[in-house]
Amino acid sequence: MNSGNDALTNPAPKRAGFVGLGLMGAPMAANLLKAAWQVTGWNRSPSAVRDLESLGGSGVGHVADLRDEPVIIFMLPDLSFIEDAAAGLLDAWRSVPPAPGTLVVVMSSVSPVAVRAFGLAVADASGGKATVLDAPVSGGTAGAQRGTLAIMAGGSPEDFERGRPVLEAMGTSVRRMGDLGAGSLAKACNQLIVGTTTAALAEAAELAERSGLDVEALFEVLSGGLAASRVLELVGPRLAAKDYTPTGPAKFMHKDLSFVLEAADHAGTAVPLARAGLELYAELLAQGLGDLDLAVVRQAIANMEVTAADGEGTQQSCS
Numbered sequence: 656m657n658s659g660n661d662a663l664t665n666p667a668p669k670r671a672g673f674v675g676l677g678l679m680g681a682p683m684a685a686n687l688l689k690a691a692w693q694v695t696g697w698n699r700s701p702s703a704v705r706d707l708e709s710l711g712g713s714g715v716g717h718v719a720d721l722r723d724e725p726v727i728i729f730m731l732p733d734l735s736f737i738e739d740a741a742a743g744l745l746d747a748w749r750s751v752p753p754a755p756g757t758l759v760v761v762m763s764s765v766s767p768v769a770v771r772a773f774g775l776a777v778a779d780a781s782g783g784k785a786t787v788l789d790a791p792v793s794g795g796t797a798g799a800q801r802g803t804l805a806i807m808a809g810g811s812p813e814d815f816e817r818g819r820p821v822l823e824a825m826g827t828s829v830r831r832m833g834d835l836g837a838g839s840l841a842k843a844c845n846q847l848i849v850g851t852t853t854a855a856l857a858e859a860a861e862l863a864e865r866s867g868l869d870v871e872a873l874f875e876v877l878s879g880g881l882a883a884s885r886v887l888e889l890v891g892p893r894l895a896a897k898d899y900t901p902t903g904p905a906k907f908m909h910k911d912l913s914f915v916l917e918a919a920d921h922a923g924t925a926v927p928l929a930r931a932g933l934e935l936y937a938e939l940l941a942q943g944l945g946d947l948d949l950a951v952v953r954q955a956i957a958n959m960e961v962t963a964a965d966g967e968g969t970q971q972s973c974s
Contacts (some may be wrong), residue, residue: 667785669690669691669692669820669821670693670694670695670724670725670726671687671690671692671693671694671695671724671725671726671727671821672694672695672696672697672715672721672724672726672728673687673694673695673696673697673707673712673727673728673730674696674697674698674718674721674728674729674730674731674737674740674741675697675698675728675729675730675731675736675740675763676696676697676698676700676703676704676706676707676730677698677703677730678796678799678901678902678903679730679792679796679799679903680698680955681703681706681707682796682799682800683728683730683762683792683799683804683825684696684707684712685710686709686799686802686824686825687710687821687824687825688707688710688711688712689824690824692726692821692824693712693713694707694712695712695713695714695715695720695721695724695905696712696714696715697707697714697715697716697717697718697720697721697740700895701779703712703813705750717743718740718741718743718744718885719743719744719746719747720797720958721744722744722747722748722751722753723753723754724757725754725756725757725758726757726758726759726760726817726818726821727744727757727758727759727760728760728762728821729741729759729760729761729762729763730762731762731763732763732907732908733763733764733765734761734763734765734766734770735761736767736775737761737763737765737773738773738776741759741777745776745777745780745781746780748780748781748782748784748785749780750942752781752782752784752787753781753784754784755784756784756817757781757784757785757786757789758781758785758786758787758788758814758817758818758823759777759785759786759788760787760789760790760818760822761773761787761788761789761790761791761839762790762791762792762806764791764839764842764843764846764907764910764911765789765791765837765839765914766839766917767789767809767839767840767843767914767917767918768835768898768917768918768921769834770835770839771785771835771836773787774786774835775785775913777935778832786811786814787810787814787835788808788809788810788814788815788818788835788838789808789809789810789835789836789837789838789839790806790807790808790809790810790818790822790838791806791807791838791839791841791842792804792805792806792825792826792842793805793807793842793845793849793904794826795889795903796902797889797902798826799825802824802826803826803827804825804826804827804828804836805826805827805828806822806825806826806828806829807830807832807837807838807839807841807842808822808829808830808831808832808837809831809832809833809834809835809836809837809838809839809840809841810831810834810838811835815831823880826898834950839914841970842911843911843914843918844861845916846908846911846912846913846914846915846928847912847915847928847929847932848886849907849908849934849949850908850911850912850932850936850949851928851929852884852886852887853886853894853908853949853950853952854894854932854935854952854956856874856886856887856890856894856895857950857952857953857955857956858954858956859873859877860873860874860894860895860953861868861953861956861957862899866938870894870895871892871895874887874891874892874894874895880889889922890949890950893948893950894950894953895954897950897954897956898948898950899944899947899948899950899951900947900948901946901947901948902948902949903948903949904942904945904946904947904948904949905936905939905945905946905947905948905949905950905951905952906939906940906945906946908932908936908952909933909936909937909939909940909945912929912932912936913933915929915933916929916930916933935952935955935956936952938955938959939951939952939955942954942955942958961973
């Protein structure tokens with residue numbers, strides 16, 4: 656059996672375990688298969704594993720069954736899910752350590768602080784034979800399907816170089832941001848921009864429509880000026896059409912903005928927009944809209960009443 660280093664640096668075999676075959680994970684794993692990787696997957700729902708098998712991959716019944724894979728990718732909703740899923744894997748490594756150079760790749764959006772603690776747990780359980788690379792992604796389900804994700808990695812230069820081939824099979828912009836946790840911090844910054852920009856566009860859409868403007872026409876003219884952005888290009892049409900079909904559940908934005916505040920507290924810097932955004936997305940969750948698309952923040956804003964008080968508008972939730 657080849658070592659983890661060999662499997663990641665030699666043309667063949669290219670083997671990877673993949674944990675979490677959901678909206679993002681399934682197309683990411685499919686792109687690995689297209690790039691001639693041998694992918695063995697696990698998912699809580701067996702149907703997703705069967706879908707992977709139909710594409711040429713294989714499946715396992717337990718995450719611990721991936722213990723001999725040279726690289727194991729986790730794409731689950733949060734680090735707590737990853738820690739639970741990986742518990743059996745770490746127990747297996749305590750009994751029989753993995754090959755030197757085994758790489759655990761956390762591609763979910765997780766806490767920059769907590770992922771470093773997870774890295775220590777993996778190193779301890781594996782006797783230093785396995786290390787963690789945090790490599791969260793941006794680009795949504797469309798980017799996952801096309802293999803054009805932006806991937807922000809955190810880890811040692813050696814771990815990043817070992818992981819680069821598997822990351823480049825799923826993304827077109829792959830960059831090391833620093834040591835472990837730096838990828839998650841970069842993703843938190845990304846989400847700060849995406850979450851607050853989407854909220855600003857949603858506010859503009861509601862203001863425009865209630866004032867008699869055509870939202871599509873507004874966004875079209877905005878796209879030709881300084882307000883143009885990738886968020887406007889991709890999320891704007893869903894906001895204008897009030898299309899909240901999930902491409903990525905809005906509830907995750909609340910989680911991601913909480914990571915921004917955690918990182919800001921750790922760094923000693925102010926993040927007033929992130930704090931306002933966290934409150935807005937908390938209101939969205941309170942309205943029961945968390946499973947819908949991020950664009951549903953427009954509906955959350957629409958559900959907030961504006962009442963006149965001494966001639967000044969004050970907003971109140973109607974939840």
